[in-house]
Amino acid sequence: MWRWHFYAGLIVLPVLALMAVTGALYLYKPEIEAMLYPVHMSGAPSASSLPPSRLIATVEMAVGESVTQIVRPANPSESWRVMTKADAGPSTVHFVDPRNGRILGEMRGGGVMKVIKDLHSLALTGPVGNRLVEVVAGWAILLCITGLYLRWPRRGQPALAIRGRASGRLFWRDLHGTLGFLSAAVILFLAVTGMPWTDVWGGGLRAVVAANDWGRPKMAVTPWSAPAKDALPWTLREGGATAGRAGDIGVGEALRIATTRGMGGVQLIRPATSGAPYLAASIVTQAQDARAITIDAASGAVVQDMDWRMFGPGAKAVEWGIATHQGQQYGEANRLLMLAGCLCLLLLCLTAPLLWWKRRKEGRLTAPPAATPAARRMVAGLMLLIGLLFPLTGLSMVAALLGEWIIGQRRTA
Structure with missing residues (x-):
């Protein structure tokens, strides 16, 4: 020994x-990012904010890059996060004041915490x-x-x-x-x-969980794009989305649908291709917060609403372990x-x-x-x-x- x-x-x-x-x-991570980046806004929180489409247009006009996703925090005193990505290079998170659309700062490539x-x-x-x-x-x-x-x-x-x-x-x-x-x-x-x-053991575990329906609802085989996959709970990453008709209800409507479904803090992924759906993922603190909604971009119909109750015992154990591991x-x-x-x-x-x-x-x-x-x-x-x-x-x-x-x-x- x-x-x-x-x-x-x-x-x-x-x-x-x-x-x-x-x-x-x-x-x-939350405290360190709050010290380094404008996570919190000055002044009292306001019940009114600009439409999400205005925030996206402001960022795209300022930086000349397309917005791929937007994060609405659960805490109204925090700034919204609007992510852009150039054709070549890392993604950039722009901290935006939803009350007036002012860009407060940016975080490139995930920032300091991504390096850590x-x-x-x-x-x-x-x-x-x-x-x-x-x-x-x-x-x-x-x-x-x-x-x-x-x-x-x-x-x-x-x-x-x-x-x-x-x-x-x-x-x-x-x-x-x-x-x-x-x-x-x-x-x-x-x-x-x-x-x-990990890639080998963790990847194998994800495949076993997915193959045996121990952790996720039945989903189509079309794989998620990288931004959408990263936003999903661990046990939902091996799935995909069903392609639909071309069209776009808009980010504001997609967020409204997520809100009516009871989602507070939400990360909304815009469709990467024509016919792809919106993906709304909850901001997870505890394991049971894990939830993802796919919304048809053309009609606004909720294609699938996946939450903790649909996870099998194996997937629940893994999600619980990850949330506890991260404190x-x-x-x-x-x-x-x-x-x-x-x-x-x-x-x-x-x-x-x-x-x-x-x-x-x-x-x-x-x-x-x-x-x-x-x-x-x-x-x-x-x-x-x-x-x-x-x-x-x-x-x-x-x-x-x-x-x-x-x-x-x-x-x-």
Whole structure:
């Protein structure tokens, strides 16, 4: 257990530290964006506002780009967000005062929080980074399980204790072990609920959920365009929309229809092609807020109204896990618990190298000694289970085993 806990930490520690920092920052996305961008308007909120078509026309005239979507916030004190996208280049969000149509500011390419999110998921490195996140999450699960085993209370070894002085190894071992024991459940939860965002495992899970009707209503096979797909709840992204007749009822009417259906804060995606419908997606805070309405652009008829009640148990579990992972499902207490998990994970990443350094023998850094046969069997079982559940992690485990075997052969040669 000790040896493989050591290897797991050695392999994933830098990425886990990055994910802990970026995850903690992303928990406070609304507050950070409010500090950096004109999210909130000055003055008292007004019950009256310009027609959405006027807001769109103002933005298109000012920037010379077509508007792809518009976001009406649930809070009347917040500015509306109007998104444009040039033929080549990232999208731009324009913060607009609905009372007079004045553009208050803009956010290009998703802004600072998009960078933090991409760092958290390693999306900046493309598909390779996304697969690396999946590998790291699997190893993090192994770290949590082996760490709990190592720190579990035994005779002469309490689970929660900090002994010795800061200059000694016992102090740092106790600090590392106590922090790990206290936070293991939260870190394990973050690792498991982060898996749906990955391409291989998460993509496979989405396909299974969709194929078995475990999470979404029956939908046509025509795929959503990228902006619409990003606005949908996780379990609805594998579907599509039924093409209709050419025509356009207008953004204002589409928003009115969404309002009459009980939607407050709403993200409205304009039809990308002739015959495509409007997509109105609710601004999700809790998992049960997930809702999407498709509106025929020619007639204004509601083609489909999909909400939480239509999700199967598997999809509900995933949506709940995502909302809780992001600290939204249970309010501030939820966010503070996830923040504590991120901070403890960062401290574990910082104390682990110190323990490694203090364990060195004769000035050389070494791995822990081999485990007993019983512990080996337990670790083998854990690795087999995790490797089967998360195939990319399993492949990395095989590579680590081969590496240890090769090193052992060279030492004995």
